[in-house]
Amino acid sequence: MIDLRSDTVTRPSAEMRRVMAAAEVGDDVYGEDPAVNALQDAAAARFGHEAALFCPSGVMCNQLWLRVLARPGAEVIVEADAHLVNYERGAGALLAGVQFRTLAGTRGLLDPDQVAAAIRPDRFPLTPTALVCVEQTANRGGGTVYEIDRLEHLRAVTAAAGIPLYCDGARILNAAVATGTDPATYGTLFDGLMFCVSKGLGAPVGSLMVGDADAIAEAREWRGRYGGAMRQAGVVAAAGLWALEHGVERLAEDHAAARVLAEAVAEVRPEVVDLDQVQTNIVYLEPVDAVATVAALRAEGVLAGSMDDRTVRLVTHADVDRAQVGRAADALRRVFAAVPAG
Ligand SMILES: Cc1ncc(COP(=O)(O)O)c(C=O)c1O
Known part of the structure:
Protein backbone atom coordinates (compact mmCIF):
# COMPACT_ATOMS: atom_id res chain seq x y z
CA MET A 1 0.00 0.00 0.00
CA GLY A 247 15.11 15.98 7.37
CA VAL A 248 14.39 19.58 6.50
CA GLU A 249 15.89 19.93 3.02
CA ARG A 250 14.32 16.64 2.00
CA LEU A 251 10.87 18.25 2.37
CA ALA A 252 11.39 19.72 -1.11
CA GLU A 253 11.04 16.17 -2.49
CA ASP A 254 7.63 15.87 -0.84
CA HIS A 255 6.56 19.14 -2.43
CA ALA A 256 7.67 17.96 -5.86
CA ALA A 257 5.86 14.66 -5.32
CA ALA A 258 2.62 16.44 -4.36
CA ARG A 259 2.83 18.40 -7.58
CA VAL A 260 3.27 15.22 -9.62
CA LEU A 261 0.14 13.77 -8.01
CA ALA A 262 -1.89 16.96 -8.46
CA GLU A 263 -0.88 17.25 -12.10
CA ALA A 264 -1.81 13.62 -12.73
CA VAL A 265 -5.35 14.33 -11.51
CA ALA A 266 -5.47 17.63 -13.42
CA GLU A 267 -4.71 15.77 -16.66
CA VAL A 268 -7.96 13.82 -16.45
CA ARG A 269 -10.15 15.93 -14.12
CA PRO A 270 -8.88 19.52 -13.91
CA GLU A 271 -12.01 20.76 -12.12
CA VAL A 272 -11.24 18.83 -8.90
CA VAL A 273 -7.75 20.15 -8.26
CA ASP A 274 -6.56 23.72 -7.77
CA LEU A 275 -2.92 23.60 -8.86
CA ASP A 276 -2.21 27.05 -7.35
CA GLN A 277 -3.21 25.62 -3.98
CA VAL A 278 -0.59 22.88 -4.17
CA GLN A 279 2.27 24.77 -2.56
CA THR A 280 3.78 22.13 -0.26
CA ASN A 281 3.09 18.44 0.45
CA ILE A 282 -0.72 18.37 0.53
CA VAL A 283 -3.20 17.90 -2.32
CA TYR A 284 -6.92 18.43 -1.87
CA LEU A 285 -9.30 16.96 -4.44
CA GLU A 286 -12.84 18.38 -4.46
CA PRO A 287 -15.65 18.13 -5.24
CA VAL A 288 -15.48 14.36 -5.54
CA ASP A 289 -17.46 11.45 -4.19
CA ALA A 290 -14.99 10.91 -1.37
CA VAL A 291 -16.14 7.43 -0.32
CA ALA A 292 -16.07 6.07 -3.88
CA THR A 293 -12.75 7.75 -4.65
CA VAL A 294 -11.00 6.47 -1.53
CA ALA A 295 -12.35 2.95 -2.19
CA ALA A 296 -11.24 3.02 -5.83
CA LEU A 297 -7.77 4.24 -4.86
CA ARG A 298 -7.49 1.58 -2.18
CA ALA A 299 -8.26 -1.06 -4.80
CA GLU A 300 -5.30 0.38 -6.75
CA GLY A 301 -3.01 0.11 -3.71
CA VAL A 302 -3.17 3.78 -2.69
CA LEU A 303 -4.48 4.97 0.68
CA ALA A 304 -6.03 8.46 0.57
CA GLY A 305 -7.82 10.42 3.28
CA SER A 306 -11.44 11.49 3.06
CA MET A 307 -11.90 14.79 4.85
CA ASP A 308 -15.65 14.97 4.33
CA ASP A 309 -18.17 13.54 1.83
CA ARG A 310 -16.79 15.56 -1.07
CA THR A 311 -13.11 16.05 -0.24
CA VAL A 312 -10.15 13.70 -0.60
CA ARG A 313 -6.67 14.54 0.70
CA LEU A 314 -3.28 13.22 -0.38
CA VAL A 315 -0.17 13.96 1.65
CA THR A 316 3.37 13.14 0.55
CA HIS A 317 6.12 12.22 3.01
CA ALA A 318 9.47 10.52 3.59
CA ASP A 319 8.14 6.98 3.31
CA VAL A 320 6.88 7.42 -0.27
CA ASP A 321 9.71 7.09 -2.76
CA ARG A 322 9.85 8.34 -6.32
CA ALA A 323 8.74 5.02 -7.85
CA GLN A 324 5.72 4.94 -5.53
CA VAL A 325 4.83 8.50 -6.48
CA GLY A 326 4.84 7.41 -10.12
CA ARG A 327 2.64 4.43 -9.35
CA ALA A 328 0.25 6.57 -7.31
CA ALA A 329 0.05 9.11 -10.14
CA ASP A 330 -0.89 6.33 -12.59
CA ALA A 331 -3.54 5.08 -10.16
CA LEU A 332 -4.95 8.59 -9.79
CA ARG A 333 -5.20 8.99 -13.56
CA ARG A 334 -7.11 5.71 -13.87
CA VAL A 335 -9.39 6.38 -10.90
CA PHE A 336 -10.24 9.96 -11.80
CA ALA A 337 -11.01 9.00 -15.36
CA ALA A 338 -13.61 6.60 -13.94
CA VAL A 339 -15.18 7.76 -10.65
CA PRO A 340 -18.31 9.94 -10.75
CA ALA A 341 -18.19 13.62 -9.76
CA GLY A 342 -18.98 14.46 -6.12
C1 LIG B 1 -1.94 22.21 11.47
C2 LIG B 1 -1.86 21.19 12.56
N1 LIG B 1 -1.74 21.60 13.82
C3 LIG B 1 -1.66 20.73 14.84
C4 LIG B 1 -1.67 19.38 14.61
C5 LIG B 1 -1.62 18.44 15.78
O1 LIG B 1 -0.45 17.67 15.84
P1 LIG B 1 -0.45 16.29 16.65
O2 LIG B 1 -1.13 15.29 15.78
O3 LIG B 1 1.00 16.03 16.86
O4 LIG B 1 -1.16 16.51 17.93
C6 LIG B 1 -1.80 18.89 13.30
C7 LIG B 1 -1.84 17.44 13.06
O5 LIG B 1 -2.10 16.96 11.98
C8 LIG B 1 -1.90 19.83 12.24
O6 LIG B 1 -2.06 19.44 10.98
Missing part, protein backbone atom coordinates in the same frame (compact mmCIF):
# COMPACT_ATOMS: atom_id res chain seq x y z
CA ILE A 2 1.19 3.53 -0.79
CA ASP A 3 -0.02 5.47 2.24
CA LEU A 4 -0.90 9.06 1.34
CA ARG A 5 -3.35 9.67 4.17
CA SER A 6 -0.98 11.88 6.15
CA ASP A 7 2.66 12.77 6.71
CA THR A 8 2.22 11.44 10.27
CA VAL A 9 2.40 7.81 9.08
CA THR A 10 6.18 7.71 8.57
CA ARG A 11 8.20 5.17 10.53
CA PRO A 12 11.64 5.93 11.93
CA SER A 13 14.41 5.08 9.47
CA ALA A 14 17.22 2.68 10.35
CA GLU A 15 19.58 5.60 10.97
CA MET A 16 17.02 7.31 13.19
CA ARG A 17 16.55 4.12 15.19
CA ARG A 18 20.33 3.88 15.68
CA VAL A 19 20.39 7.44 17.01
CA MET A 20 17.46 6.67 19.32
CA ALA A 21 19.13 3.54 20.67
CA ALA A 22 22.34 5.45 21.37
CA ALA A 23 20.68 8.50 22.95
CA GLU A 24 22.10 9.68 26.24
CA VAL A 25 19.05 10.18 28.47
CA GLY A 26 18.09 11.40 31.93
CA ASP A 27 15.01 12.52 33.82
CA ASP A 28 13.53 15.43 31.90
CA VAL A 29 11.27 16.42 34.80
CA TYR A 30 14.56 17.39 36.50
CA GLY A 31 15.73 19.00 33.24
CA GLU A 32 18.43 16.32 33.07
CA ASP A 33 17.81 14.63 29.76
CA PRO A 34 20.71 15.64 27.48
CA ALA A 35 18.93 14.58 24.30
CA VAL A 36 15.80 16.56 25.17
CA ASN A 37 17.90 19.59 26.08
CA ALA A 38 19.84 19.33 22.81
CA LEU A 39 16.63 19.19 20.78
CA GLN A 40 15.12 22.14 22.66
CA ASP A 41 18.28 24.21 22.17
CA ALA A 42 18.39 23.35 18.47
CA ALA A 43 14.71 24.23 18.03
CA ALA A 44 15.07 27.59 19.77
CA ALA A 45 18.18 28.43 17.74
CA ARG A 46 16.54 27.41 14.47
CA PHE A 47 13.76 29.95 15.02
CA GLY A 48 15.94 32.61 16.64
CA HIS A 49 14.05 32.46 19.94
CA GLU A 50 15.31 32.10 23.50
CA ALA A 51 13.83 28.78 24.50
CA ALA A 52 11.87 25.71 23.46
CA LEU A 53 9.90 22.94 25.14
CA PHE A 54 9.53 19.36 23.92
CA CYS A 55 5.94 18.09 24.11
CA PRO A 56 4.30 14.79 23.19
CA SER A 57 2.09 16.26 20.45
CA GLY A 58 1.22 19.27 18.36
CA VAL A 59 -2.17 19.52 20.01
CA MET A 60 -0.53 19.80 23.43
CA CYS A 61 1.73 22.59 22.15
CA ASN A 62 -1.25 24.45 20.72
CA GLN A 63 -3.20 24.07 23.93
CA LEU A 64 -0.29 25.17 26.12
CA TRP A 65 0.24 28.23 23.95
CA LEU A 66 -3.44 29.17 24.28
CA ARG A 67 -2.94 28.92 28.04
CA VAL A 68 0.18 31.07 28.03
CA LEU A 69 -0.69 33.69 25.42
CA ALA A 70 -4.43 34.12 25.96
CA ARG A 71 -6.47 34.12 29.15
CA PRO A 72 -9.70 32.40 30.14
CA GLY A 73 -12.79 34.32 29.09
CA ALA A 74 -11.00 36.06 26.22
CA GLU A 75 -11.34 35.57 22.51
CA VAL A 76 -8.86 34.08 20.05
CA ILE A 77 -9.06 35.01 16.37
CA VAL A 78 -8.34 32.13 14.04
CA GLU A 79 -9.16 31.06 10.50
CA ALA A 80 -12.35 28.98 10.26
CA ASP A 81 -10.62 25.83 8.95
CA ALA A 82 -7.82 25.89 11.53
CA HIS A 83 -6.71 22.74 13.30
CA LEU A 84 -7.20 24.54 16.64
CA VAL A 85 -10.91 24.84 15.97
CA ASN A 86 -11.70 21.74 13.94
CA TYR A 87 -9.52 18.92 15.20
CA GLU A 88 -8.83 19.47 18.90
CA ARG A 89 -12.11 18.28 20.37
CA GLY A 90 -13.06 21.63 21.87
CA ALA A 91 -9.90 21.71 23.98
CA GLY A 92 -9.39 25.48 23.58
CA ALA A 93 -12.67 26.12 25.40
CA LEU A 94 -12.33 23.20 27.77
CA LEU A 95 -8.70 23.57 28.86
CA ALA A 96 -7.68 27.16 28.15
CA GLY A 97 -11.16 28.63 28.66
CA VAL A 98 -10.96 30.72 25.49
CA GLN A 99 -13.62 31.51 22.94
CA PHE A 100 -12.69 31.21 19.27
CA ARG A 101 -13.72 33.91 16.82
CA THR A 102 -13.39 32.27 13.42
CA LEU A 103 -12.84 34.30 10.26
CA ALA A 104 -13.23 32.80 6.80
CA GLY A 105 -9.96 33.34 4.98
CA THR A 106 -8.81 32.35 1.51
CA ARG A 107 -7.35 28.84 1.22
CA GLY A 108 -6.98 28.79 5.00
CA LEU A 109 -5.09 32.10 5.21
CA LEU A 110 -6.26 35.08 7.26
CA ASP A 111 -6.52 38.51 5.70
CA PRO A 112 -4.79 41.13 7.93
CA ASP A 113 -7.40 43.83 7.26
CA GLN A 114 -10.18 41.42 8.20
CA VAL A 115 -8.31 40.60 11.41
CA ALA A 116 -7.83 44.30 12.21
CA ALA A 117 -11.56 44.87 11.82
CA ALA A 118 -12.41 41.89 14.04
CA ILE A 119 -10.15 42.65 17.02
CA ARG A 120 -12.21 43.78 19.99
CA PRO A 121 -10.83 46.01 22.74
CA ASP A 122 -10.95 45.09 26.41
CA ARG A 123 -13.97 47.28 27.22
CA PHE A 124 -16.82 45.87 29.31
CA PRO A 125 -19.05 44.09 28.28
CA LEU A 126 -17.17 43.19 25.08
CA THR A 127 -15.33 39.87 24.95
CA PRO A 128 -11.75 41.09 24.48
CA THR A 129 -9.49 39.69 21.78
CA ALA A 130 -6.40 38.26 23.46
CA LEU A 131 -4.62 36.48 20.64
CA VAL A 132 -4.46 35.96 16.87
CA CYS A 133 -3.42 32.54 15.55
CA VAL A 134 -2.18 31.60 12.09
CA GLU A 135 -1.46 28.13 10.75
CA GLN A 136 1.69 27.77 8.63
CA THR A 137 1.20 25.85 6.40
CA ALA A 138 -2.59 25.95 6.45
CA ASN A 139 -3.47 22.26 6.44
CA ARG A 140 -7.17 22.45 5.54
CA GLY A 141 -6.37 25.32 3.19
CA GLY A 142 -4.36 22.84 1.11
CA GLY A 143 -0.91 23.12 2.68
CA THR A 144 -0.89 26.77 1.65
CA VAL A 145 1.80 29.21 2.72
CA TYR A 146 1.58 32.64 4.32
CA GLU A 147 4.00 34.91 2.45
CA ILE A 148 6.25 37.04 4.64
CA ASP A 149 4.55 40.33 3.78
CA ARG A 150 1.18 39.02 4.88
CA LEU A 151 2.70 37.85 8.17
CA GLU A 152 4.42 41.22 8.64
CA HIS A 153 1.09 42.91 8.07
CA LEU A 154 -0.57 40.62 10.64
CA ARG A 155 2.28 41.34 13.04
CA ALA A 156 1.69 45.08 12.63
CA VAL A 157 -2.04 44.62 13.22
CA THR A 158 -1.57 42.60 16.41
CA ALA A 159 1.20 44.87 17.70
CA ALA A 160 -1.04 47.90 17.19
CA ALA A 161 -3.73 46.17 19.25
CA GLY A 162 -1.20 45.14 21.91
CA ILE A 163 -1.90 41.42 21.54
CA PRO A 164 0.39 38.51 20.61
CA LEU A 165 0.57 36.64 17.32
CA TYR A 166 0.86 32.84 17.52
CA CYS A 167 1.72 30.30 14.84
CA ASP A 168 0.51 26.72 14.76
CA GLY A 169 3.52 25.78 12.69
CA ALA A 170 2.96 22.03 12.58
CA ARG A 171 4.38 22.23 9.03
CA ILE A 172 6.20 25.57 9.20
CA LEU A 173 9.42 24.00 7.97
CA ASN A 174 7.57 22.93 4.81
CA ALA A 175 6.75 26.61 4.32
CA ALA A 176 10.37 27.58 4.98
CA VAL A 177 11.64 25.13 2.39
CA ALA A 178 8.93 25.94 -0.18
CA THR A 179 9.70 29.67 -0.05
CA GLY A 180 13.41 29.59 0.82
CA THR A 181 12.68 31.46 4.06
CA ASP A 182 15.06 31.22 7.02
CA PRO A 183 12.94 29.81 9.92
CA ALA A 184 14.47 32.54 12.13
CA THR A 185 12.65 35.09 9.96
CA TYR A 186 9.40 33.41 10.91
CA GLY A 187 10.57 33.32 14.52
CA THR A 188 10.85 37.11 14.70
CA LEU A 189 7.24 37.51 13.57
CA PHE A 190 5.59 35.33 16.21
CA ASP A 191 5.42 35.70 19.97
CA GLY A 192 5.15 31.94 20.13
CA LEU A 193 5.12 29.08 17.68
CA MET A 194 5.09 25.34 17.63
CA PHE A 195 6.33 22.87 15.05
CA CYS A 196 6.09 19.08 14.78
CA VAL A 197 9.01 16.73 14.24
CA SER A 198 6.50 13.89 13.85
CA LYS A 199 5.14 14.99 10.47
CA GLY A 200 7.19 15.61 7.32
CA LEU A 201 10.46 15.48 9.26
CA GLY A 202 9.79 11.81 9.92
CA ALA A 203 10.37 11.47 13.69
CA PRO A 204 7.98 9.10 15.46
CA VAL A 205 6.81 11.42 18.25
CA GLY A 206 6.92 15.01 19.36
CA SER A 207 6.47 18.70 18.79
CA LEU A 208 8.22 21.78 20.12
CA MET A 209 6.99 25.05 21.56
CA VAL A 210 9.36 27.90 20.73
CA GLY A 211 9.27 31.34 22.35
CA ASP A 212 10.87 33.61 24.91
CA ALA A 213 12.27 32.19 28.13
CA ASP A 214 9.46 33.44 30.41
CA ALA A 215 6.71 32.09 28.19
CA ILE A 216 8.43 28.72 27.89
CA ALA A 217 8.94 28.56 31.68
CA GLU A 218 5.20 29.14 32.13
CA ALA A 219 4.42 26.54 29.48
CA ARG A 220 6.59 24.05 31.36
CA GLU A 221 4.38 24.59 34.44
CA TRP A 222 1.25 23.96 32.44
CA ARG A 223 2.78 20.99 30.63
CA GLY A 224 3.21 19.45 34.07
CA ARG A 225 -0.41 20.09 34.98
CA TYR A 226 -1.58 18.61 31.67
CA GLY A 227 0.45 15.46 32.33
CA GLY A 228 2.86 16.12 29.49
CA ALA A 229 6.10 16.15 31.51
CA MET A 230 8.05 13.08 30.46
CA ARG A 231 11.01 11.24 31.98
CA GLN A 232 13.66 9.67 29.69
CA ALA A 233 12.07 11.32 26.66
CA GLY A 234 15.50 11.61 25.07
CA VAL A 235 14.90 8.33 23.29
CA VAL A 236 12.33 10.08 21.11
CA ALA A 237 13.90 13.55 21.31
CA ALA A 238 17.04 12.10 19.71
CA ALA A 239 14.94 11.11 16.71
CA GLY A 240 13.51 14.63 16.63
CA LEU A 241 16.96 16.19 16.65
CA TRP A 242 18.15 13.86 13.91
CA ALA A 243 15.05 14.79 11.89
CA LEU A 244 15.66 18.49 12.41
CA GLU A 245 19.27 18.18 11.34
CA HIS A 246 18.76 15.81 8.39
